[in-house]
Amino acid sequence: MAKPKKGTSQERNEFIWGWAFILPTMIGLIILNIYPIFKTIYESFFKTGDFGRGNVFIGFQNYITMFKDAEIWQAVINTFKYAIVEVPFSIAISLVLAVLLNRKMFGRSAYRTIFFLPMVAAPAAIAMVWRWLFNAEFGLLNHIFGTSIKWVSDPKIAVFSIAVIGIWSIIGYNMVLFISGLQEIPGDYYEAASIDGATGIKQFFHITIPLLSPTIFFVTITRVIGGLQVFDLIFMVMDRNNPALYKTQSLVYLFYQNSFVENNKGYGSTIVVLLLAIIMIITVFQMIAQKKWVHYN
Amino acid sequence: MKNMKKFISLGLVLVMMATMLTACGSKSGSDSNSGSGGSGKLTVAIWDNSQQAGLQEIMNDFTAETGIKTELQVITWDQYWTLLEAGASGGDMPDVFWMHSNEAVRYMSNGILLDLTDKISASEKLEMDKFPADIKEMYEWDGKVYAVPKDVDTIAMWYNKTMFDEAGIPYPDGSWTWDEFYEIAQKLTKEDGSQYGFACNPSNEQDTWMNIVYSMGGTILKDDNTSGFDDPNTIKAMEFLDKCIKNVMPDANTMSETGTDVLFQSGRVAMISQGSWMVAGFKANDYLVENCDVARLPKDATTGQSVSLYNGLGWAASATTSMPEEAFQLIEWFGTKEMQTKQAELGVTMAAYDGVSDAWIKNTDVFNLQPYLDTMDNIVFRPHTNATLSWWNPMVEELKKPWNNEESMADACANITKQMNDTIAQEAN
Structure with a gap:
């Protein structure tokens, strides 16, 4: 299938509006779901300090503790x-x-x-x-x-x-x-x-x-x-x-x-x-x- | 593929709805917070519903006197600490709130609380020397003061007069021993399970079983900050408790499902040991007013001691409050002799201020509250370390096993000793 080198103005328009419509959902997903997922995975490698301060990296220690x-x-x-x-x-x-x-x-x-x-x-x-x-x-x-x-x-x-x-x-x-x-x-x-x-x-x-x-x-x-x-x-x-x-x-x-x-x-x-x-x-x-x-x- | 598309769009709609809902939630949250900073209103957070009315009155007086507006929020005990923790980790905290010995060190050592040292020494209204030394020291860290004592609480035994009358047993006058207590509890326990002599859950630590430990000469925490559960006297007390669990209490399922205070309020249990902080709630209960009264905790026959644990809350402020001056003014207000007296008179709680708790005894004539004051001659401060909760919760958890007959009390004490010592040793690092 041959890709058009340059979209017509209508195609571009649809592209922009398409993204504009899903943007609210995207932002919500990124802030409330996707970012926390990675943050959680990241934190699982730490011994977290009080009030989120002084986190110490401990590698897989939490996982080892968990499996036991x-x-x-x-x-x-x-x-x-x-x-x-x-x-x-x-x-x-x-x-x-x-x-x-x-x-x-x-x-x-x-x-x-x-x-x-x-x-x-x-x-x-x-x-x-x-x-x-x-x-x-x-x-x-x-x-x-x-x-x-x-x-x-x-x-x-x-x-x-x-x-x-x-x-x-x-x-x-x-x-x-x-x-x-x-x-x-x-x-x-x-x-x-x-x-x-x-x-x-x-x-x-x-x-x-x-x-x-x-x-x-x-x-x-x-x-x-x-x-x-x-x-x-x-x-x-x-x-x-x-x-x-x-x-x-x-x-x-x-x-x-x-x-x-x-x-x-x-x-x-x-x-x-x-x-x-x-x-x-x-x-x-x-x-x-x-x-x-x-x-x- | 029409259905597949529908499935996807349905999923998207759901996600969008969820996003919208959470967005709405956080929006209303930030609105109320901006209200606290922007319009100059102090937010005050507490966890005890039954103290709300009295404290509101004291705060109304404060607003009338200073013109500073306040807003009182009551949040349940569990959620209170979750909320405070979240606020301290980067959200909005209430301006003024209660501090407890379980958590105080963690909050003080991390600089979450407003340093009140200079403000207190400059204050003309506060008389810090009138407060109990244990409670003051509890809220000091590194030579700085972070909270002003709010109250003290002690423990006493509640008993059902009607059940005593029915069994022909004279009311306890406070001179009884734990052995006599056990005999009475046995007489008040009916075979058919409709009535029991006593009730206590593993989590009734400060208000029930720890008092038996200290009365019998045992300890929860030794002076060198190691576990007291290997002390022979502690074990003796826990074995006594075990005997009570097996013979004069409802089974653990019932107590955990219904709660010991509800069992007492519904006439299923003849005696429970409870803290003075429960009085405000109990005096609003018609059944208790009609049938129940208070006696001092029993003595141990060997030591001759009747010991009550005591604890005291403190009024603290957030280090990030936008109105530190006003926040301190309110804390100062709560700590003055007049307001401490008023707190006692209104029956909110006993006062931390020396000598004004007589007013608390007189706040109601439906119960004889004198035992709570009498016991002040033999009290032990609620055991605590720098991270109390890290060994406290597992201790309660372990005790569920002997309660449910899954482990002997002796084994539970041995396990708690080891677990406590390990956890407290880690704390030091």
Whole structure:
């Protein structure tokens, strides 16, 4: 393809306007995302001094400490446990809800609004409410079921209880994305399928899921990343004295503890770099795997 | 490829939204900050909600007297230090704020706090010799003074009168021993788990278990700045505590989920040991007003001592404040005898100023606060080193194990000893 030596004035114009339109986003990304990423990687090689002064270069020492630190690996396990529960359940539930709420039915907007509401509430407020629902002594859940399960302080189940909150708060958002995807699917397919005698369930698996796969893929990618970054729910629900904390704290929680509570920003940065690496690897695998199951028309 | 494009544009919109949201956030943040410098308003930051009303009144008096406007912000304990740290690392700090023994050295040695030495010696209103020496020294570094003492706090035992009546036990008069305390707690613990004698979390250090350690002749930190957890008396006290955990307290899950003060307020626990700083909040609670009162901490039978830890906050100012003169005027105002008395009278906290805490005892007639003052004859300053938090937090963390029966108390003490000594040795370098 022969490149034009000199663009026409219209091409130049489009070039300038194109950049002008993405400039706000670019600046935001560079200042708020890209620069901090490199700054964090840089700081992970330092023993940071108080108030960001007197940083001492220590090479890979933080990384060596981290790889020997059992707490970190427990946090990796905790983070994965959370994500493995939150992501599939939130996607499956919201997919079913989206299909149900995509039909013509009475009170459709009301239902959609109700399911989307958790998304509007502040995560901290949600966590506070759930903390009391889960409370073993006075909590509503134990009261209704007549049980005395220690939802958030039994090390075996606490991380799953937290995941329940995560699922509950993200369903509405996933659902809205799925509904918009569903509306892209032409009605003819369903019509043809029902003439051929396909049941609703068959239609769901053979028409809806394949044609919705780009949206499902997008939601999966963003939810896996979001799930691995879980912090606020754990921070708000788990008290420092909580015996289940060790088996519940996520990587971001440990990052917060180290960076902002213990004031060891260098080590905190190292933890975040580990998380970044994990997320990158998983996302690359997802990108490769999508060729097998995502259909772009 | 239509869908792929949509996917990308959706992603871009999301990123843009996130950028916009954060941009909005930081904008409103800088607005409020420019308000503090530009319009000549002093921002004051504290972490205790229950002291807000009283301090606001004292600050209103200050504004009426000097014409300097002030703005009081209350931030929760955890976020307070995150915010201050961020401010000190290059952002905006409040002009005047509280300092705590956990963090004071770090802030003083890095020049984050305004040097008040000359201003204090030139002041006609401040009488520094009226403040407790331990607290004054806490806020001195390298011969310079960085904060004016705000208050002192001591520890006493809260008990539920109704539960004592029900069990036919006379109210404690402060002459009891820890062994008698344990027997009472046992009697007040019901088999069905509906009521327990006592409650204490690993993080109830200053207000509960450290007092037992010092009463029994142990120590947290020895004079040579090494760990006191290998001291036989400390171990004895921790073993006593262990006995309480196993026999007269709710299980660790319950205490951590609900909090010992909430358990006490909801009538599940008969006794808790708490600091004087909690009184302002407790007197607003109807259940506590009706059912509860205060006694001095028990003595140890061997040493005959009833020891309370004490601590005191200081009023400090930011070294980068745009109004150092006004900031000092406010700190000076808080430190005068009149305002220290007023602070006590309003029931905010006990005063740091010598001899005016009687007014605090009289701030309420629903509780007998005299034990908090009586205990002043046998007090130990809250243990601290130059970087207290670096060993303090792991210490609390380690204690969660015996609390949960994952480790014996003796092993926990041995681990804490090693860990503390390592950390404190690093501090010196």
